[in-house]
Amino acid sequence: MTITLDLSHAPAAAPAPAKPNLTGLTRQGLAAALVDAGVVRPDKARMRASQIWRWIHHYGVTDFSAMTDVAKETRAALAEAFTLARPEVVERQVSKDGTRKWLIRMAPGIEVETVYIPDVGRAGALCVSSQVGCTLNCTFCHTGTQPLVRNLTAAEIVAQVQVARDDLSEWPSPKEDRRLSNVVFMGMGEPLYNLDNVADAIDIIADNEGIAISRRRITVSTSGVVPQLKALGERTQAMLAISLHATNDELREKLVPLNRKYPIAELMAEIRAFPGLSNAKRVTFEYVMLKGVNDSPAEAKALVKLMQGIPAKINLIPFNPWPGSPYECSDWKTIEAFAAILNRAGYASPIRTPRGRDILAACGQLKSESEKLRASARRAAQRAAAE
Numbered sequence: 001m002t003i004t005l006d007l008s009h010a011p012a013a014a015p016a017p018a019k020p021n022l023t024g025l026t027r028q029g030l031a032a033a034l035v036d037a038g039v040v041r042p043d044k045a046r047m048r049a050s051q052i053w054r055w056i057h058h059y060g061v062t063d064f065s066a067m068t069d070v071a072k073e074t075r076a077a078l079a080e081a082f083t084l085a086r087p088e089v090v091e092r093q094v095s096k097d098g099t100r101k102w103l104i105r106m107a108p109g110i111e112v113e114t115v116y117i118p119d120v121g122r123a124g125a126l127c128v129s130s131q132v133g134c135t136l137n138c139t140f141c142h143t144g145t146q147p148l149v150r151n152l153t154a155a156e157i158v159a160q161v162q163v164a165r166d167d168l169s170e171w172p173s174p175k176e177d178r179r180l181s182n183v184v185f186m187g188m189g190e191p192l193y194n195l196d197n198v199a200d201a202i203d204i205i206a207d208n209e210g211i212a213i214s215r216r217r218i219t220v221s222t223s224g225v226v227p228q229l230k231a232l233g234e235r236t237q238a239m240l241a242i243s244l245h246a247t248n249d250e251l252r253e254k255l256v257p258l259n260r261k262y263p264i265a266e267l268m269a270e271i272r273a274f275p276g277l278s279n280a281k282r283v284t285f286e287y288v289m290l291k292g293v294n295d296s297p298a299e300a301k302a303l304v305k306l307m308q309g310i311p312a313k314i315n316l317i318p319f320n321p322w323p324g325s326p327y328e329c330s331d332w333k334t335i336e337a338f339a340a341i342l343n344r345a346g347y348a349s350p351i352r353t354p355r356g357r358d359i360l361a362a363c364g365q366l367k368s369e370s371e372k373l374r375a376s377a378r379r380a381a382q383r384a385a386a387e
Contacts (some may be wrong), residue, residue, distance in 0.1 A: 019081065020083070021084065022056060022083075023057075024153055026204060030049045031045040038081075040074070052067065053209060054209055057173070057207065057209070057211050059171055060171030061085065087156070089102050089105075090111065100116040101114070102164070109149070112129040112156075112187065112188055114160040114187060116164050118206030123177075128160045128185055129157075129199055130151070130152055131151050131188055132144040132189070133189070137317075140319060140325070140327055146175065148189075149206060154201045154204065173210065182217045182219070191220050191232075192225035192229070199232075202236045206218060215239075219239040220236065220239070222241070222242065229271070237275075239283075241284040244269065244285070247302035247305075247306050255293075264280050283310060284378075285313070286317060287319060288317045288318075288321050289318050290329075292328075295330040304347070313349065315350060336351070
């Protein structure tokens with residue numbers, strides 16, 4: 001008699017839990033994780049964490065076996081308990097002006113865009129995302145048309161820097177002649193709605209024994225989450241940028257709906273009290289130039305008055321169009337006339353050169369691929385239309 005065991009209706013085995021990724025842990029968190037996993041003794045945790053930290057963030061390794069000054073048995077235990085894996089790069093695009101954009105999948109359905117812009121800052125700037133989607137619904141911003149999915153973890157924020165440095169071949173961390181010298185939190189999302197993870201990521205990125213990008217070269221851009229501004233300054237010592245775009249509440253409420261909650265007067269008062277603000281550490285005001293909306297000489301003069309007494313500079317951003325956008329970019333002569341008024345008042349007001357427009361990588365154009373046509377399909381449609 002033959003007995004056959006029928007497993008066709010047996011419940012599927014639960015998937016193995018994902019291993020913690022060490023790349024998103026602060027120094028203290030890394031030491032604690034090693035002890036909790038039983039990989040090192042408490043009295044050796046700080047020393048071992050420093051070794052591992054340098055391998056991860058200075059050399060950029062993704063395999064514990066590469067950590068040649070760590071004992072083999074310890075490396076095996078690390079590989080058993082943890083991972084150093086990078087997220088999946090779904091798509092990489094390079095603009096005709098050298099701008100690079102990566103679509104990065106952090107998890108199923110969790111995608112963000114990250115952009116490297118050469119010749120910005122000291123050498124080149126990386127625009128990182130802090131959320132998947134956004135809650136702010138700024139009407140000139142493509143990202144604002146995508147609903148918020150979730151906050152990114154510190155590991156997912158740091159991973160964007162690692163992906164860029166992989167692509168730029170910048171491991172180990174160079175002290176001179178860097179291609180990636182600046183990091184700006186100006187990608188998808190509102191950083192101050194994810195301050196804990198943003199602050200941890202900045203601690204990791206700025207650490208001198210790792211990626212070692214100075215806090216003075218890290219800028220956090222916010223639309224004006226007033227209650228979090230002081231905490232941002234105290235916790236990160238990063239540079240501050242304010243996404244302003246209007247000089248009166250009526251217009252700013254249309255462009256930046258968050259203004260209904262935190263009006264301009266309240267925002268400006270908190271900026272004046274921002275920790276460390278000085279002539280050596282000026283706040284940057286970002287002002288997108290929208291044709292016939294906020295680009296008149298009267299608006300320029302109102303902006304000068306609004307900023308009076310604040311150490312500041314103003315980045316004038318020619319509007320970058322995206323499919324279905326309701327605005328047009330101001331004429332170049334209008335932008336130059338606007339800048340001239342600011343300059344005469346003593347404010348530096350560089351006009352930001354649009355970069356990466358051909359791959360939708362410019363300011364205000366980022367949106368994860370799960371919410372838009374695949375770039376390949378978009379290019380195919382463009383070719384078909386041209387033909």
